[in-house]
Amino acid sequence: MTPGVRDPLIPRRPQEPEIASPSSARTDPVRVEVRGLTKSFGAVRAVDSLSFTVEPGQVTGFLGPNGAGKTTTLRMALGLITPDGGTTTFNGTPYARLDEPLRRVGAVLETAFHPARSGRDHLRVYAAAAGLPAARADEVLARVGLGPAGRRRAGGYSLGMRQRLGLATALLGDPQVLVLDEPANGLDPEGIQWLRGFLRHLAHEEGRTVLVSSHLLSEVEQTADRVVIVGAGKLVREGSLAELRGGAGGGTVLARSPQVVQLADLLAAAGATVAPSGPDGVTVSGMPTEEVGHRAFTAGVELHELRAQTSGLEEVYFRLTAGQEQYAAGVPAQTEGTTR
Template identity: 75%
Template sequence: MISIASTATADPVRVEVRGLSKSFGQVRAVSDLGFTVEPGSVTGFLGPNGAGKTTTLRMLLGLMQPDAGTATFNGAPYTSLPEPLRTVGAVLETAFHPARSGRNHLRVYCRAAGFPLSRADEVLVQVGLADAGDRRAGGYSLGMRQRLALATALLGNPGVLVLDEPANGLDPEGIQWLRGFLRHMAHDQGRTVLVSSHLLSEVEQTVDRVVIVGAGRLVREGSMEQLRSGADGAGTVLVRGPDVARFAEVLRADGAQVVQEDGTLTVHGSTPADVGRRAFATGVELHELRSRTSGLEEIYFQLTSGSEQFAAPSPTVQEATR
């Protein structure tokens, strides 16, 4: 059993990125990027490889100087925070001395930051490594190293968590735990959680909001509901029944956009309530009536198509079956 309990955090922290830009020679990595990460929610930071995600996170954490723009925590840049580790906990990569135990790794950070050594034991319990704290970090699996990195980020009991690919190496049980942990941190404790990940199916089950970038620019920002409302599949209703052909004519006469295929109607720009009301008034029998909502993966590819840094041609049928 892995604990997700932790000490309540201080005042909520709002993360704001405004007009952020960064170039490396002739390469424009980030261009006039702006978005907000709200407290009390989990925000997914998504984009293809080379979209500028890691560069943005490094500028947010004061590890890289932007050419223009700001990245702030309640109005203050990371480098101006009086106690940064108590405000922001971050994991951009995992690096440990292989001969040092997980507990001693954490105690080194406690001493450097002025935290009580007891925090090492507390965060080991939080991330499920209490029984492995005395083992050498060099013998940890990839998933265990990910948990140890998260424990390090939690030492200061920060109001903000910034995590880059935190699910890498976790088994299904660990991924499920991480999902609950992050949502607990945000929803129950009011923390601000920003997660960069390529695991779109897992992101969809975890986050409240998304920020999608492509080629260094903002592509879309908003809640999952807002994202779906701007996707091709939003505002679409699927209808099945024994007399859909007649019903299609009725709907078209009302000005609806209707596609009929294999006994199914796809009605664009409408809601199940509207379609159901019209079916009742017309006396049409329906066997199925539901909204068609796009999944995050479908929406993501719609929005980022053409912004990939490395795009390979799709294999032919012959190549795929060799």
């Protein structure tokens, strides 16, 4: 751009006093409450009386099969779709009634930009519309690792770079709440690792409220503090990962002993559910590890191994959402005479 020539992509604004930095608009920690949210499209009930809470200082994963109503829920929360019933509030206030919403809630539901505009100018347009200083664009570009690419045309960005540009847009107003829909799409392993640490820092160190919708279950397991699982538009389960594992029946104890028959009998007599696990072991459910060890000790039963077994998020997720997929693929029949 020629020096001294005004950039036509940046809206002209009247002279005004210097704008306060976004940090001056930071609010107290924000609790997001979804209560009875409902939405139908014709005969299809996309979201059905959905209620859950997103706490400040935590990363909350928002999970569910395709067609479960996740994106519709996020759009209703941000006022992009009018619900048939129910509310979403940010410390008691609906999004539409928030003062300076960009400074309160940052969202990435999809990344849209003019392909001929640089990433920096894309952000400066949003900053100008929100009454933020133009310098804020460079600050958030640097924060998401796009500083060196900020003057390049966004049309030439990779999918991962576009995701980072969307995240930078959400951070422009230094909001207390971040709502992100599939933010790891297109990121390479290094980018996914960076995003994991970045989101946890925003929540744990800076006290922000972070809601992340994702299909990457292994990544959610490493990032999220709490999980909300939906299916067919309804809440299936919400809670910490430990609570979900326990509530889904995923917590068991493995015990091995040369006196395995005696061990199984005494645990079953105490009300535990006991199943064989190899020639000298049992899998115990309905009894914590400490109690299994204590009962074996007091009965004089020798233990060679005693450890808790917990299901991973993926196993818990599929157990809870079984049968709620919008489209379920069958297992193809193997044709006679074919090889694999």
